[in-house]
Amino acid sequence: MSTELNKIRNIGISAHIDSGKTTLTERILFYTQRIHAIHDVKGKDGVGATMDSMELEKERGITIASAATFCEWDDNEINIIDTPGHVDFTIEVERSLRVLDGAILVLCSVGGVQSQSITVDQQMKRYKVPCIAFINKCDRSGANPERVTDQLREKLGHNAVMMQLPVGLEAEHEGVVDLASMKAIYFDGDNGEVLRVEEIPAELKEKAELKREELLEEASNYCDILADAFLEEQEISAEMILSAMRKGVLTRAVTPVYMGSAYKNKGVQPLLDACIQLLPDPSEVTNIALDLDNEEEEIILGNSSTEPIVALAFKLEDGKYGQLTYIRVYQGTITKGDTLINTRSGKKLKIGRLVRMHADQMEDINLIEAGYIGALFGIDCASGDTFAAPKLNYSMTSMFVPNPVISLAIIPKDNKAQINMSKALNRFSKEDPTFRTFVDDETNETIIEGMGELHLEVYVERMRREYDAEVTTGQPRVAYRETITRRADFNYTHKKQTGGSGQYGRVAGYMEPYSEGEFEFINKITGGSIPTQFISSCEKGFKAGLTKGALMEFPVTGIRVEINDGAAHSVDSSEMAFQAAARGAFQEAYKKARPVIHEPIMKVVIETPTEFQGTVMGTINQRRGTILGAQEEGPMCVVESQVPLAEMFGYSTILRSSTQGKAQFTMEFANYRQVPQSITEELQKKKAEEGKGAA
Amino acid sequence: MNVQNRTAQVIYLRERNFMMLKKDLMMRNPLRSVSDENGYILPEGGLGAVVARAGVGKTALLVQLALNSLLKGDNALHISLGDPVRKVSLWYKEVFNNIGVQYKIDKIDDLWNELLPQRFIMTFNIDGFSVPRLDERLTELADQDIFHPQMILIDGLPFNDQMKRTDLHALKELSEKFKSHIWFTVRSHRHEEPDNDGMPVQIAEFADLLDVVIKLEPQDNEIQLNVLKGSGAISAQDLALDPATMLIKE
Numbered sequence: 001m002s003t004e005l006n007k008i009r010n011i012g013i014s015a016h017i018d019s020g021k022t023t024l025t026e027r028i029l030f031y032t033q034r035i036h037a038i039h040d041v042k043g044k045d046g047v048g049a050t051m052d053s054m055e056l057e058k059e060r061g062i063t064i065a066s067a068a069t070f071c072e073w074d075d076n077e078i079n080i081i082d083t084p085g086h087v088d089f090t091i092e093v094e095r096s097l098r099v100l101d102g103a104i105l106v107l108c109s110v111g112g113v114q115s116q117s118i119t120v121d122q123q124m125k126r127y128k129v130p131c132i133a134f135i136n137k138c139d140r141s142g143a144n145p146e147r148v149t150d151q152l153r154e155k156l157g158h159n160a161v162m163m164q165l166p167v168g169l170e171a172e173h174e175g176v177v178d179l180a181s182m183k184a185i186y187f188d189g190d191n192g193e194v195l196r197v198e199e200i201p202a203e204l205k206e207k208a209e210l211k212r213e214e215l216l217e218e219a220s221n222y223c224d225i226l227a228d229a230f231l232e233e234q235e236i237s238a239e240m241i242l243s244a245m246r247k248g249v250l251t252r253a254v255t256p257v258y259m260g261s262a263y264k265n266k267g268v269q270p271l272l273d274a275c276i277q278l279l280p281d282p283s284e285v286t287n288i289a290l291d292l293d294n295e296e297e298e299i300i301l302g303n304s305s306t307e308p309i310v311a312l313a314f315k316l317e318d319g320k321y322g323q324l325t326y327i328r329v330y331q332g333t334i335t336k337g338d339t340l341i342n343t344r345s346g347k348k349l350k351i352g353r354l355v356r357m358h359a360d361q362m363e364d365i366n367l368i369e370a371g372y373i374g375a376l377f378g379i380d381c382a383s384g385d386t387f388a389a390p391k392l393n394y395s396m397t398s399m400f401v402p403n404p405v406i407s408l409a410i411i412p413k414d415n416k417a418q419i420n421m422s423k424a425l426n427r428f429s430k431e432d433p434t435f436r437t438f439v440d441d442e443t444n445e446t447i448i449e450g451m452g453e454l455h456l457e458v459y460v461e462r463m464r465r466e467y468d469a470e471v472t473t474g475q476p477r478v479a480y481r482e483t484i485t486r487r488a489d490f491n492y493t494h495k496k497q498t499g500g501s502g503q504y505g506r507v508a509g510y511m512e513p514y515s516e517g518e519f520e521f522i523n524k525i526t527g528g529s530i531p532t533q534f535i536s537s538c539e540k541g542f543k544a545g546l547t548k549g550a551l552m553e554f555p556v557t558g559i560r561v562e563i564n565d566g567a568a569h570s571v572d573s574s575e576m577a578f579q580a581a582a583r584g585a586f587q588e589a590y591k592k593a594r595p596v597i598h599e600p601i602m603k604v605v606i607e608t609p610t611e612f613q614g615t616v617m618g619t620i621n622q623r624r625g626t627i628l629g630a631q632e633e634g635p636m637c638v639v640e641s642q643v644p645l646a647e648m649f650g651y652s653t654i655l656r657s658s659t660q661g662k663a664q665f666t667m668e669f670a671n672y673r674q675v676p677q678s679i680t681e682e683l684q685k686k687k688a689e690e691g692k693g694a695a
Numbered sequence: 696m697n698v699q700n701r702t703a704q705v706i707y708l709r710e711r712n713f714m715m716l717k718k719d720l721m722m723r724n725p726l727r728s729v730s731d732e733n734g735y736i737l738p739e740g741g742l743g744a745v746v747a748r749a750g751v752g753k754t755a756l757l758v759q760l761a762l763n764s765l766l767k768g769d770n771a772l773h774i775s776l777g778d779p780v781r782k783v784s785l786w787y788k789e790v791f792n793n794i795g796v797q798y799k800i801d802k803i804d805d806l807w808n809e810l811l812p813q814r815f816i817m818t819f820n821i822d823g824f825s826v827p828r829l830d831e832r833l834t835e836l837a838d839q840d841i842f843h844p845q846m847i848l849i850d851g852l853p854f855n856d857q858m859k860r861t862d863l864h865a866l867k868e869l870s871e872k873f874k875s876h877i878w879f880t881v882r883s884h885r886h887e888e889p890d891n892d893g894m895p896v897q898i899a900e901f902a903d904l905l906d907v908v909i910k911l912e913p914q915d916n917e918i919q920l921n922v923l924k925g926s927g928a929i930s931a932q933d934l935a936l937d938p939a940t941m942l943i944k945e
Contacts (some may be wrong), residue, residue: 192743
């Protein structure tokens with residue numbers, strides 16, 4: 001194991017579906033001699049790169065899709081971290097972005113920057129991940145790396161600078177011109193493993209000079225020595241250019257652009273060189289933890305192996321030997337036998353076996369130092385948990401997890417499926433805190449909850465593929481909520497005197513809308529009209545009222561209850577009596593407080609060719625949506641809107657059929673908003689009918 | 696979508712509250728004093744220009760003109776050449792929140808959600824924008840009954856080179872066709888001298904097509920709204936922007 005931090009790169013490869021991420025990863029592993037033969041990606045049907053790489057993994061028995069694959073290039077260690085391509089699982093994506101120090105943004109030289117590249121790029125921007133771009137598929141017809149570089153500038157706002165020029169495009173794509181060294185590189189051998197460096201072909205010479213000029217101009221912004229040399233027209237070495245560009249990349253001021261065709265084995269080795277030359281090593285990245293003892297205050301971690309340990313479990317995997325937990329160590333050194341604290345649960349854990357993952361095998365190691373990625377066996381935790389040295393109560397991720405907005409009943413097909421399903425659900429809910437599951441007491445059905453239709457669909461699909469659990473699904477249900485709109489007083493007496501000891505309790509006060517949270521209970525009792533020992537029972541009673549609102553039996557949120565008076569009986573008052581009184585008081589006031597129903601509203605962003613703009617807006621309008629705006633960008637147009645989740649079921653099909661499959665959309669939770677009166681009435685009618693059906 | 700379109704007799708209590716709130720905001724709105732009895736500054740089918748140097752508050756004023764018409768129940772279309780939808784949205788939210796703070800309104804978020812469907816933001820790349828193209832988009836929106844703007848605001852028209860007199864004519868026709876009121880911004884420069892009538896050079900040759908021209912000029916601790924052209928109430932008014940909140944004050 002190398003101990004020099006500057007020889008480590010933790011990188012992610014992020015890409016649009018079908019831009020060739022799997023092929024590129026495969027080639028990287030081949031050239032770094034992690035795998036020994038190249039296979040093609042088969043059955044690409046556009047369903048999803050992650051899914052097809054998982055299938056591939058099964059067929060081939062290697063872990064391409066494993067959370068972190070380790071490989072070596074030129075005496076440097078590269079950890080390739082898997083970044084989920086789908087944008088719906090924000091939490092999972094965010095977690096993997098926390099772990100990487102740099103990224104390769106893969107773009108298709110034909111398709112260019114597409115809406116998903118925009119989303120992926122925004123996430124990288126948010127986490128300030130330095131990146132280099134790789135324009136893939138230069139062998140395809142219609143390939144135009146220069147146009148894609150322009151799009152990087154215009155659509156994504158990157159300061160994109162070409163580091164290479166293609167030697168031939170489409171079927172004639174042979175290699176690349178390296179603008180730093182001013183040499184042409186060709187890729188010989190059966191699998192492009194032999195690099196042949198030659199002079200630049202005459203017809204490209206002029207263009208290469210021009211592009212090099214642009215590159216030097218940009219590089220001189222980051223290095224004074226280079227700037228002086230450039231002005232004085234001195235000879236400038238490739239090393240000088242790269243070291244200047246590196247400074248720009250680390251601050252995200254510039255995005256160097258590389259190109260080639262992974263499928264045709266062109267341009268991958270120079271890209272690997274660029275990862276080492278341009279992307280940061282772990283010591284060059286600022287990592288921030290949140291101090292849980294201090295209201296999640298941000299703390300900058302030290303990146304040193306001698307400080308107290310802070311590590312993040314970013315991915316769990318089920319293996320033959322139980323749960324494998326991938327971790328990244330941010331500071332300190334984890335050694336076998338260490339005792340750490342899981343700061344989420346507060347539980348102690350003892351480090352047993354430590355391993356490092358290769359493409360097709362794992363290696364036992366004794367310690368993991370700061371900046372490294374490794375895996376642990378036999379640790380019970382959820383992904384996203386932070387392990388820290390006993391005295392530190394730090395967390396790498398915020399404890400805030402949004403509540404699910406949609407639920408779905410799932411029914412296993414047979415007994416075997418039932419067993420596999422519960423295994424799968426157990427795993428998924430550990431992996432993804434926004435995915436939840438429970439058994440409905442009334443219907444006895446298993447319910448899964450999540451952040452969107454697609455979110456749940458993918459999990460159902462994974463259950464089938466990875467756990468062999470065939471399940472049928474019910475209609476998706478929207479997570480409506482109830483809340484009140486005005487203040488209402490209560491004064492409720494619970495009295496029961498039918499034989500035995502009686503029950504007596506009176507609570508008085510008021511409830512009012514509360515916008516800062518879900519529930520607040522305020523005790524303003526003075527003079528002991530309700531004895532102190534019964535106050536918590538009152539709170540419990542009110543909380544019990546929150547589970548089901550009187551309007552439509554949806555959960556109630558956004559209520560503040562204040563009690564300011566009451567009465568107790570020296571013999572007949574009990575905890576039970578006050579709980580019952582509070583429940584009664586809640587019901588009494590709730591009806592008067594004009595309850596309303598709230599529904600989840602999604603932010604829906606649709607990218608469509610301009611000619612379908614009107615049609616797309618029409619589909620939003622039909623769905624009670626509000627169009628926030630339309631943004632025209634050349635031939636494409638981006639429509640931003642807010643639409644109630646309840647109206648979004650099956651939207652992908654509608655959108656596809658109304659735009660000849662040329663539009664795509666992304667959806668994320670925006671907020672909760674009051675349901676219009678007419679829809680409330682509809683919901684109530686439906687509910688009444690269901691009630692009748694059940695009876 | 697808006698209140699007037701609903702069945703006339705039924706007014707839900709919640710909406711009545713909002714109507715009262717809107718009315719209240721309009722009553723306190725300084726722009727009221729420069730509007731006609733229907734609440735418009737421009738005549739129907741009219742054109743208005745807001746002229747200022749960069750960073751003085753053109754967009755802020757446009758947004759307030761838009762909010763004024765939203766509160767009145769009109770639909771406003773905001774066209775931005777250059778800025779993305781998200782940024783324009785932020786402008787609105789910011790100005791609206793400032794109004795909320797200034798007039799101490801507590802249900803500002805609910806009111807905002809209420810107004811949102813009446814606003815539409817459209818953005819173009821400067822090169823991709825032309826009046827016929829806008830006409831095409833608007834006709835499409837109107838034909839499909841998606842959006843009918845009574846107020847159109849255009850931020851960032853390229854007056855230095857691209858805009859011709861014919862374009863302004865076309866814009867005027869568009870305003871008449873949709874029975875709307877169009878406001879646009881004009882960016883002036885410090886070094887440019889106005890023409891003899893005091894009109895900024897960018898619009899001097901079109902001035903006859905414009906109904907109202909307002910120039911924003913920083914003066915002492917506020918930004919003065921100087922009316923270079925206009926008739927009726929607007930010409931006699933003394934309004935200014937508060938540089939802290941960018942809100943109009945009397």
